Amino acid sequence: MTEQDVREVLNGRRAQAARNDGAILDAARTVFLAEPDAPIGAVARAAGVGISALYRRYPSKEALLATLCLDGLRQFVTIAESAREVPDPWEAFVEFLRGIVDADVHSLTVHLAGRFTPTPEHRDLAVRAGALAAEILHRAQQAGVVRNDVEITDLPMIYEQLAAIRLGDATRLRELRRRYLDVHLAGLRTAATSYGAMTGSAPTRAEAGARWNRTT
Template sequence: MAALSGRRGQAARNDVTILDAARSVLTADPTAAVSAVAAAAGVGISALYRRYPSKEALLAQLCLDGLNEYLVIAREAQTATDPWEAFATFVRGIVAADVHGLTVKLAGRFMPSDEHRRLAAESGVRAEEILAAAHAAGVVRDDLDPQDLAMIWEQLTAIRLGDADRTAALRRRYVEIHLQGLRASPAPLPESPPTPAELGARWVPRSDTTSAGS
């Protein structure tokens, strides 16, 4: 496809720049104002609002991007013939892309659309399929639940130390520690995993966040 030129090309470039800046600013601080995103993107606030009429619309787009990225990683992992490699590739990929940090940190700050719900449902199915195959092969703990993975990713995406390269390196270190602990083991895990309802409750918009930072 030929590159866009003129105003359309500039608009497309602005959109990429705005979304990259929004991802950086809003995953670090979801309460940040839209003006902070515009400043980081190097565009005027009016240019941002022409594309995203509200902070909620911007957050919704970021989350859609995160869900689509999650699915790309999951589908690619499922092409592996070895169940452990499929599982480990999936876990590593989600952490490396910081997808979970993108989606979870924005949860509850906008009203999900039908597309969000559709992609989230497929994401859940893919994760369950990957884990089920690993369980069937006996390569992961038999008491590991799909909801546990969400909590593990949340722990790993909380690692932010130094610059981006150092943060990525530390996440790679700790994801390997987690993966070693997730292999089949005779010792049962304590307590129960979070329920889908507990995780889903975070997506209900909160009155103290939906109107902030606009």
């Protein structure tokens, strides 16, 4: 076998591994959002790969869950960084919220929080995600387009409420979530303060973060 043949074989194996990895992560998201307690073997079956191929990439269910949540955090950061570049503060805020809701990254929070031990990489990405979200919110508030009594910890509660909507196919689901996001956006605008102050207080960071403490 020539050196070129070896390179082609290695490249083929890498491509197959990448395809398997993508299939595993897609299957894991589907399986664990439907049933967080599902065994890891259910992911292998849904992905159409052998259990040994799955374990070569992810030695445990916890490792697979951790990777899913890392992907969600990375996606959140990408969406926020894009929205931050929108010149108009209100449009930036809307694009940010719509991007997060459309990406459905908070379904992972609702279903998987507390099922694995976060790593320093999770924490670093979470800090980055929080800083970007706060920047977008505060810019909109300073521009007078978002009510001042909205706290940064209110936003994840909105994402999670909308993530609970699971009706119809993907197109209908997106439509419904956007419909009810519009209701939230109307309540977040400065004009909505004419109806009075919000009831109660926003979640504290400790309350929101406690969900990620390992419970299993």
